[in-house]
Amino acid sequence: MNAARLTGQVRVVGTGLLGTSIGLGLRALGLDVALANRSPAALRLAIDYGAGRAAAPGDDPSIIVVAVAPDSTAAIVAQELEAYPSALVTDVASVKGAILQELTDLGADVSRYLGSHPMAGRERGGAMSARADLFLGRPWVLTPHAGTTNEQFFALENLAVDLGGVPVRMTPEEHDRGVALISHAPQVVASLLAARLLGAAETVPSLAGQGLRDTTRIAASDPELWIQILGANAAPVAEVLRAFRDDLDGVIAALDDPEAPGAPTRLATALARGNEGVARIPGKHGRDERYATLVVQVADAPGELARLLTEIGEEGVNMEDLRLEHSPGAQVGFAEIAVLPEKSHQLAEALTARGWSLAEDRR
């Protein structure tokens, strides 16, 4: 096990998904993690999970991570700054400018506050869903302000790196505009699109394919959390939505008179720009780009998949990920096997020699 870059005690306030995951990750590195939560039951759960010990009088944390709801974050950060006058305090909320502003308004000592936002989460919240590897390979945005020292920045960067995150430096304003674009505006769009289904006849939603499911999946998010986020980042989100609305008006005008000169071009441009935009998202197909994928045809018979995996093991190749594509009732399925690119050719040859049929990549 690697040693931690961080030294000293870490205090985590709030033991939901993020706080508990941070505790688990730091404990795995052998660090002393003191946990606090206003709910004793939630605190006990996180301790049981192995995320740390209960905070105690006399604790002297070097870093404090506030991982509570966005609308409580500034108040708790201010309390922590006051209670621990030598600690660096950070938070993990998904808005940054509003929290810094609120701290300034509260007269808090913001010279020891450095905001951050790990871009990691799960659909399901709570300590029960926490994982030590939640942050692995995910961006962790650090938002220094004019009063942040290099030493403070490096300390928080060490925390992010210790947890497997990839530090990204942005100003609070850059962060807020960025998440408005990649997270907050998409939430609004998905919610409004899903809401359109409410007027539909009973049979219509049952016609939905994977496209609608994907496009509206995040519409199932918790409204209470999102009112806080949207309220705290209102101006940047409104700006993105206004530009989106202007584009939408252009498409509606083209659809209102699809035979008019320029109308097909306007539709084509909107669709082509969508192609270009989605191409800017790294790993956009949800596949880990570090690996090569082999697609192996597997008969729908008991033990066939186990046999395949056993034989891959016999070839000495480590399988990094596996996905099974199988239509119920079909005679064959397809196992999509992710391996290191340099092993891909060797494994393909070995499996073919052993009688397996390899298919073209099916995505």
Next chain:
Amino acid sequence: MNAARLTGQVRVVGTGLLGTSIGLGLRALGLDVALANRSPAALRLAIDYGAGRAAAPGDDPSIIVVAVAPDSTAAIVAQELEAYPSALVTDVASVKGAILQELTDLGADVSRYLGSHPMAGRERGGAMSARADLFLGRPWVLTPHAGTTNEQFFALENLAVDLGGVPVRMTPEEHDRGVALISHAPQVVASLLAARLLGAAETVPSLAGQGLRDTTRIAASDPELWIQILGANAAPVAEVLRAFRDDLDGVIAALDDPEAPGAPTRLATALARGNEGVARIPGKHGRDERYATLVVQVADAPGELARLLTEIGEEGVNMEDLRLEHSPGAQVGFAEIAVLPEKSHQLAEALTARGWSLAEDRR
């Protein structure tokens, strides 16, 4: 193998993804399938795939399926109606009203035309992606008009059922409004949302999580196909987009003055309606609702997953689907195993007894 409900010869015109998949499915039932394609190379490929034989002079199909691009569909249907004066002709295009109208304008014998739309597809088109089970469990919309007889309707219903589809009866207008809502408007929304990324700084798209990936995935669709679809279904799509735009204006107004009385309520309502809307989509989490899921913790060691699958086989339980959730570098992964609900409890107990750790359902 079940006998086909259909009898007689089936002619398939167009051997892309849908036409080839239809041929494969019908051939598997032992039916005589005659294939036609204006490209001899594409035709040969579909024949090689086993989707049928080349059409020949003297063919006497009882049903003809036209599976070509939407903007060529009406012209080809009209040709087929004329060339085969006793056949029932259908198509599989994703708009229905415009095609019926165009056929009427062309003076075609629409009494033998019955439109349909199988709600199935893959991200990748072409004969290479065809599958006999493409339509399995998917809705297949049939759109009878005033001149359609029961006999014609039942014949086409038999085709859909033979291919594993679930027939759904709608008027052409109901169909077009329905797909505007569940497919065409979402395509526009996803494209416009993805296009917003074009203005962003380099680092911003790299912060994207699964939410943005899902919301914009279909923005990667083929513009050429979608210009045809949107042009042919312009009015219903514009109607959905206009209602969406009105909702969006309400959210933008609330964000422009988030402290105003009623603004938080307006945001809350938009988000809550999104919750309700997405709940109307059956199987909305992309998981097959017919199965129960067990989540088993699997150590990241060679052969562990193979051992798990072997032991599941030894318990005599058939695994219906498998997904591996595994963060690179993590010490454990999670195998999500779909089984028949009535087997779930028994398997959970058996695996626990064999020393496996079961986790709560992680989605």
